[in-house]
Amino acid sequence: MEMPSAAPGTPPVLQLVGICKYFPGVIANEDVSLDVRPGEILALLGENGAGKSTLMNVVTGIYQPDAGEMILDGYGAEFASPQEAIRAGVGMVHQHFKLVPAFTVAENIHLGWSETPRNASPAVLEARTRALSEQFGFPVNPSARVEDLSAGEQQRVEILRVLARRARLLILDEPTAVLTPAEARDLFSALRAFRAGGNAVIIISHKLDEVMEISDRVTILRGGRNVGTWETRECSPRMLAARMVGREIVPQDMRARAEGAAGRGTAPELSLRSVSIRDERGVETLSDVTLDVFGGEILGIAGVAGNGQRELTEVLTGLLSPERGEVLLGGRTAPPGADAFARSGVGHIPQDRLHSALAPSLGTTDNMALREYRAPPIGGSGLFRADAALALAREIAGLAEVRIPDFGAPVRNLSGGNQQRLVARREMRIASRVLVAAYPSRGLDIGAIATMHRYFAELRDKGVAIVLVSEDLEELLNLSDRIGVMFHGRLMATLDAEGADIERIGLLMGGRNVGEDAASGGGVG
Amino acid sequence: MTRFQRFPTAPARLVLAWRAAALVAAALIVGVLLALSGRDVFVLGELVLRSTVGSRFGLEDLALFMTPLVLTGAAVTVTSRIGLWNIGGEGQFYLGAIGAAGVGLYLPGPQIIVLPLMALAAIACGMAWIVVPTLARAYAGVSEIITTLLLNFVAGLLTYWLATGPWRDRVTGALASSGRISDAIPELWGVVHWGFPLSLAIAAGLAAIMTWTGWGYEVRVSGANPGAARYAGMPMRGRVIAVMLLSGALAALAGMFEVAGTVHRLQGGMADNFGYLGIVVAVLARRSCLAVIPAALLMALILDAGIVLQTQQLAATAVLAITGLVLLLIAIGDELAHYRPVAPASSTRSGAAA
Ligand SMILES: Nc1ncnc2c1ncn2[C@@H]1O[C@H](COP(=O)(O)OP(=O)(O)O)[C@@H](O)[C@H]1O
Ligand SMILES: [Mg+2]
Numbered sequence: 001m002e003m004p005s006a007a008p009g010t011p012p013v014l015q016l017v018g019i020c021k022y023f024p025g026v027i028a029n030e031d032v033s034l035d036v037r038p039g040e041i042l043a044l045l046g047e048n049g050a051g052k053s054t055l056m057n058v059v060t061g062i063y064q065p066d067a068g069e070m071i072l073d074g075y076g077a078e079f080a081s082p083q084e085a086i087r088a089g090v091g092m093v094h095q096h097f098k099l100v101p102a103f104t105v106a107e108n109i110h111l112g113w114s115e116t117p118r119n120a121s122p123a124v125l126e127a128r129t130r131a132l133s134e135q136f137g138f139p140v141n142p143s144a145r146v147e148d149l150s151a152g153e154q155q156r157v158e159i160l161r162v163l164a165r166r167a168r169l170l171i172l173d174e175p176t177a178v179l180t181p182a183e184a185r186d187l188f189s190a191l192r193a194f195r196a197g198g199n200a201v202i203i204i205s206h207k208l209d210e211v212m213e214i215s216d217r218v219t220i221l222r223g224g225r226n227v228g229t230w231e232t233r234e235c236s237p238r239m240l241a242a243r244m245v246g247r248e249i250v251p252q253d254m255r256a257r258a259e260g261a262a263g264r265g266t267a268p269e270l271s272l273r274s275v276s277i278r279d280e281r282g283v284e285t286l287s288d289v290t291l292d293v294f295g296g297e298i299l300g301i302a303g304v305a306g307n308g309q310r311e312l313t314e315v316l317t318g319l320l321s322p323e324r325g326e327v328l329l330g331g332r333t334a335p336p337g338a339d340a341f342a343r344s345g346v347g348h349i350p351q352d353r354l355h356s357a358l359a360p361s362l363g364t365t366d367n368m369a370l371r372e373y374r375a376p377p378i379g380g381s382g383l384f385r386a387d388a389a390l391a392l393a394r395e396i397a398g399l400a401e402v403r404i405p406d407f408g409a410p411v412r413n414l415s416g417g418n419q420q421r422l423v424a425r426r427e428m429r430i431a432s433r434v435l436v437a438a439y440p441s442r443g444l445d446i447g448a449i450a451t452m453h454r455y456f457a458e459l460r461d462k463g464v465a466i467v468l469v470s471e472d473l474e475e476l477l478n479l480s481d482r483i484g485v486m487f488h489g490r491l492m493a494t495l496d497a498e499g500a501d502i503e504r505i506g507l508l509m510g511g512r513n514v515g516e517d518a519a520s521g522g523g524v525g
Numbered sequence: 526m527t528r529f530q531r532f533p534t535a536p537a538r539l540v541l542a543w544r545a546a547a548l549v550a551a552a553l554i555v556g557v558l559l560a561l562s563g564r565d566v567f568v569l570g571e572l573v574l575r576s577t578v579g580s581r582f583g584l585e586d587l588a589l590f591m592t593p594l595v596l597t598g599a600a601v602t603v604t605s606r607i608g609l610w611n612i613g614g615e616g617q618f619y620l621g622a623i624g625a626a627g628v629g630l631y632l633p634g635p636q637i638i639v640l641p642l643m644a645l646a647a648i649a650c651g652m653a654w655i656v657v658p659t660l661a662r663a664y665a666g667v668s669e670i671i672t673t674l675l676l677n678f679v680a681g682l683l684t685y686w687l688a689t690g691p692w693r694d695r696v697t698g699a700l701a702s703s704g705r706i707s708d709a710i711p712e713l714w715g716v717v718h719w720g721f722p723l724s725l726a727i728a729a730g731l732a733a734i735m736t737w738t739g740w741g742y743e744v745r746v747s748g749a750n751p752g753a754a755r756y757a758g759m760p761m762r763g764r765v766i767a768v769m770l771l772s773g774a775l776a777a778l779a780g781m782f783e784v785a786g787t788v789h790r791l792q793g794g795m796a797d798n799f800g801y802l803g804i805v806v807a808v809l810a811r812r813s814c815l816a817v818i819p820a821a822l823l824m825a826l827i828l829d830a831g832i833v834l835q836t837q838q839l840a841a842t843a844v845l846a847i848t849g850l851v852l853l854l855i856a857i858g859d860e861l862a863h864y865r866p867v868a869p870a871s872s873t874r875s876g877a878a879a
Contacts, residue, residue, distance in 0.1 A: 356753055359746050370757045386736065
């Protein structure tokens, strides 16, 4: 079992022995043992709520273990804080970034660092940042404000921040969930370079293909316990999936209709007519988009993130009103405002649930009432009936199969996957006509993704129109009846998913339209 | 083995227990320090207790202190629910006092009509004082903290000018106050006027509105995450404007109660920091309108005890230091309330499936 890169007798960079971590009523980690060796990338796999983030928070000193031992380079170690962990060479990049948005990249890199020169001018900090950026091969713009950066750029800053403090063990919690495929490739080559220097990486991911590509060994957690550790080259995605959820996951063709399902509607439920949007800088983020979504069908939207998908979903759900063009709901001009759309039966699973679909500091009850507080039984005559809201929250949590220990506790305490399930269920309840779902499977494990896909198919079979925005072509091809491709704010083409040519979709995603005749292949307009 | 762990939420009963402990600790520390400086701690302690909760006069005094504190505390609390800070309670208090005094001084009529008019004038003045910060916040995103704070100084000077200038007392020739206003809020119990129960009822009513109405729910969501409010199509701007105007009205009402219930004149400096202390009350109340009541009681106790100590030749700065010590220990207690023991053995095994 000796890895080629580690000399015999070299102790693991990090060894965990029998780690336990408990929250009130929840066993997050129970008797977890694992080791990471110099010069390897270890993947940590597990369903949502399996305890991966908690375990890594224990390693980096955010939590203290309730039992068990941590051994660093052969010596017992205890970290009272993340600062102590990073001083010992263990650094982590979190699922939700922890940068200061109003500060520049250089300021964020130097924040709370003992090596930051005293009273340094911005120019000095920026020069130091540039040097670090070159040294570690992570291109960043030192003077940019973090709030203006894309998710991928912010992540590079986070990683650089950790590497600059001379981390030898880098822990990444679902790093690719927010990245475009190209950004993910860049990240992986940087990680390989880091590994080549004799350092170690622990990476948490739900994307099995990535795990197969990047990792040397895989450790799987289930229900807070270590199920086992395997050499990646002896694994297949299918068997990893089975070990993760404890049963075989059978891929299904979701496009097949159930018996007695509502057919595709004849009149479109939701339509855009030559819709354009400009952002505050005057750049056109959505250009002349025309599309129809029919009841009983799933329209997939493919494209690299950042090509107008956010604006498209916001127009489709009434959050943005178009500068030019028209939005039709059931054939008539749509009423203005997100509230009116929701009341007309348009559900919305947005791409950043924590920032827009939930109020993190409020309880599950308040969050689940967000769509239905205006009407009885919760609303009516200006009231807010908390007991009815609690009943609704219990119902949604039950359907979403999320166990909530305390419905009044802040929803931010739930794991990312559980938040996503609650939002999805809440929105599916009100989506009597249309459901717009942006990257709904981000942060979900494969078991949960399969369940969510089944829900979408059921909703479609009931006659609801579904718009599914995703970067994952396989997901789109499995579910959609038609696929539209976005590039630079334009809808390049809409194709029938049946027998669609992946090659061609790939070219369209890159902005190349091969042969105008093919554009008529879809059901545009 | 039991370990203590920090949780993101602090249950109310733990907060209460730790605050009680903080008060006891503060009393002990102050007692030891006073004893070391050669004072008879027990005599002082008895005096403080007797002149606050231990006598009728003490209780009346407490109620009079509490009345404005409940209202200014509520004024800050309602804005904190929507994620804003009204630091201008002091200024709105003055404007309320000015509005009430203007009506009381120059509008003759039966008390049953003049008193409500005084309240309305106070509310209108208080709202007018916060309207510019409100619109700047709602339409231009200008921080309300600075704008409301700066207006306090203007309001303070305006009050001085009125009380010593155009509205000055021409009967007795008092230097820094207006003439006596004959319309007074009826007294209920000794010198305690109806403003006291009314302010408690207002705090309770606000708590009910926040918890039991759709409007309150929208305010809570907007304060917790503006992004979620936008997503749900809530009229954010309207809610911000309404909450800030409400806040101005509450602080102004405190000014009106003070004029018509306690002071019966317009006086320079009469706000006596009640507006700023409202911020402390709101912090103590942890964003709950109902908790404003006990928080105001605690603040009133501290103020009252401070006055008693000053009559015993304790320097005003020492009294201020004691106040600071109490608040510091309470803040520490609040932080400690986030920690709870986690005993591995007591965790249920069935939880592992979650
Ligand atoms: N701060 C916390 N308080 C209470 N429960 C928590 C907290 N953090 C995590 N949990 C619970 O611990 C379990 C493991 O969560 P987590 O480590 O986030 O899972 P993963 O990262 O594998 O999805 C979940 O059931 C989650 O709800
Ligand atoms: Mg996680």
